[in-house]
Amino acid sequence: MNEERIKISQDLLSDGFGLIAASGYINNEGGQAIADAANKLMGQGCKTLLIDLDGTRIINSIGVSILLEILEKLMDEKGQLAFCNLTPTISKTFEIMGLVQYASVYSDREAAQSAIAGDASV
Amino acid sequence: MEVVLHLPVVPNVELVAAKAVETLGGALGMHQTHIEAASVAMVEACLNAMEHGGGPFTVRLRSDNQESRPCLVIEVEDHGEGFDPATAPKNSASRVHGSTMKRGWGLTLIRELMDEVQIRSGPGMTQVSMRKYVERAP
Numbered sequence: 001m002n003e004e005r006i007k008i009s010q011d012l013l014s015d016g017f018g019l020i021a022a023s024g025y026i027n028n029e030g031g032q033a034i035a036d037a038a039n040k041l042m043g044q045g046c047k048t049l050l051i052d053l054d055g056t057r058i059i060n061s062i063g064v065s066i067l068l069e070i071l072e073k074l075m076d077e078k079g080q081l082a083f084c085n086l087t088p089t090i091s092k093t094f095e096i097m098g099l100v101q102y103a104s105v106y107s108d109r110e111a112a113q114s115a116i117a118g119d120a121s122v
Numbered sequence: 123m124e125v126v127l128h129l130p131v132v133p134n135v136e137l138v139a140a141k142a143v144e145t146l147g148g149a150l151g152m153h154q155t156h157i158e159a160a161s162v163a164m165v166e167a168c169l170n171a172m173e174h175g176g177g178p179f180t181v182r183l184r185s186d187n188q189e190s191r192p193c194l195v196i197e198v199e200d201h202g203e204g205f206d207p208a209t210a211p212k213n214s215a216s217r218v219h220g221s222t223m224k225r226g227w228g229l230t231l232i233r234e235l236m237d238e239v240q241i242r243s244g245p246g247m248t249q250v251s252m253r254k255y256v257e258r259a260p
Contacts, residue, residue, distance in 0.1 A: 004137055025137065057158060058140060060165050061227035072219070089158040089235070096234050097227060098215020 004058065006030035010037040017116060018046035019109075023055025030059075031066030038070045047079030050112050054085035064097050071103055080104065084112040123149065124184040129168070131177065136168035139181045139198075146183050147194055152256045159235040160194060160254040166228040167198035167250045175200025175248070186253070193237070193255040204248050207241040 006024035013019050018041035022034050038049055049070070071081045082104040086094065094100045106112035125142050129135050140161040147157035164181070171179040179200040186195045213230040233239050236252040243249070 004134070025134070027134070058137070058161055058165065060136070060162070060169060061231055062169070062225065065225060065227070068219075087158055088155045089162055092159070092235070093162060093231060096215075096231060098219055101215060102219075 006033050007055075008033050008037050010041055012041065012044055012046065013050075013113070014117075016046055017048045017050070018042075018044070019050050019052065021052045021054065023053070026053075026056060026059040026063035026067075028062045028066070031063035035066050035070055038073075042073070042077070042079075047074065047077055048082070048116055049074060049079070050082045050084060050109070050116065052084050052109050052112075053087075053090060054109075056090065057087055059090055059093060061093075061097070064093060064099065067099060068097065071099060075102060082106060082112050082116060084109050124182065126183075127181040129179055129181060131172045131175075131179075136165045136172075139164050139168050142181070142183050143194070143196065146185065147254075150185055150192055150194055150256050152194060152254070156254055156256070160196065160252075163232045163235045163252060163254075164196055164198070166231050167196070167252070170228045170250070171198050171200035171202075171248075174205070175202040177201060188253075191255055191257070193253045195251070195253050196236075197249055197251045199247065199249045201246055202248060204243040204245050207243055210241075 004025035006022060009021045011019045020034060020037045024030055041049060074081050084106040085108055086105060106115060125146060127139060143161045143164050144157055147160060182197040184195050186193050210229055213227050232252060237255050238253040240251045
């Protein structure tokens with residue numbers, strides 16, 4: 001089961017725009033690892049976070065609940081959350097749990113970065 | 123084709139059951155998206171069994187061909203206090219958004235991700251039985 005252990009990387013892409021790449025099982029530990037990365041980026045002034053789930057195929061509702069908390073924290077800060085590279089099942093789970101009602105979903109990282117950069121230039 | 127797993131309550135043991143879904147679903151020729159949906163439902167059923175079952179629990183997987191429609195049948199059985207499935211609340215995004223209580227999604231996700239779900243529960247035994255058809259229903 002080691003291959004399911006979450007792997008996280010984070011990057012400050014531009015002023016106020018942070019990227020978190022997460023692959024592996026999003027359970028309580030995986031969700032918390034993403035939340036820790038999000039808090040670090042928000043502490044650096046990020047108000048827009050893109051979470052790339054390429055390589056994540058299994059999740060549970062506890063992990064997704066932690067992602068909901070990240071979303072609400074960003075909304076409180078007038079920020080925005082986006083996801084990319086979701087499998088159809090993860091996308092459906094996010095829809096059921098209400099994440100996609102308030103977060104943006106893009107097919108891949110390039111599409112997300114392009115759309116977010118476009119929003120920022122308006 | 124049948125797999126029976128007697129699982130202890132240890133961290134991430136639900137992934138053992140999810141792996142069994144992947145293996146049997148693949149052997150049945152199930153589409154990867156259906157396998158992943160059944161895997162998430164399995165994970166949620168196992169988490170419920172661990173949280174409410176109070177001890178080791180049993181997972182059974184088998185193939186079935188009901189009315190010439192091949193499917194994967196999953197049963198998760200625990201030995202907790204039980205509950206009334208008819209009164210179990212259906213969670214919704216509007217209920218949890220802005221609330222500090224964000225848990226309680228297991229049964230809602232299972233019902234949404236699987237094709238058929240039956241729950242039998244009473245004192246000492248809860249069994250969640252679910253089906254995922256190899257092909258989507260016409």
